[in-house]
Amino acid sequence: MITPRYHREIPQRYRLEGGKCTQCGEVHFPPRAVCRKCGGREMETVDLPRRGKVLTHTTIWIPPAQFESQKPYVVAVVELENGVRLTCMVADAPPDEVKIGTEVEIIFRKLQSDPRWEVLQYGYKAKVVG
Numbered sequence: 001m002i003t004p005r006y007h008r009e010i011p012q013r014y015r016l017e018g019g020k021c022t023q024c025g026e027v028h029f030p031p032r033a034v035c036r037k038c039g040g041r042e043m044e045t046v047d048l049p050r051r052g053k054v055l056t057h058t059t060i061w062i063p064p065a066q067f068e069s070q071k072p073y074v075v076a077v078v079e080l081e082n083g084v085r086l087t088c089m090v091a092d093a094p095p096d097e098v099k100i101g102t103e104v105e106i107i108f109r110k111l112q113s114d115p116r117w118e119v120l121q122y123g124y125k126a127k128v129v130g
């Protein structure tokens with residue numbers, strides 16, 4: 001589904017940008033208006049590192065309809081090299097290839113297609129490195 005939130009987050013989704021608090025240095029992803037650590041309201045845009053590792057993961061065997069063609073697939077919480085965490089699908093990996101600590105790289109892929117609007121959504125996924 002194309003949601004207002006999806007449109008708002010397009011720059012982050014395509015460029016993997018975070019918001020860094022100019023007061024305390026905390027990096028938020030997606031960027032926030034107010035720092036969750038110190039309450040600061042000034043943020044600068046920073047590029048996030050592409051590399052990280054899997055903190056935890058789960059395999060989706062029964063997905064929502066728009067992801068049916070991709071099942072089974074793994075969804076992982078990835079911690080990037082700067083400590084920022086994000087949740088995303090792991091591309092092209094059978095479930096037994098993804099473990100806690102697996103090194104991944106964030107890439108851009110088609111996430112889903114919606115036949116009602118003939119729109120493809122792109123966004124980030126993790127890909128196992130090496």
Ligand SMILES: [Zn+2]
Pocket residue numbers: 021022023024025026035036037038039040
């Ligand atoms: Zn802060």
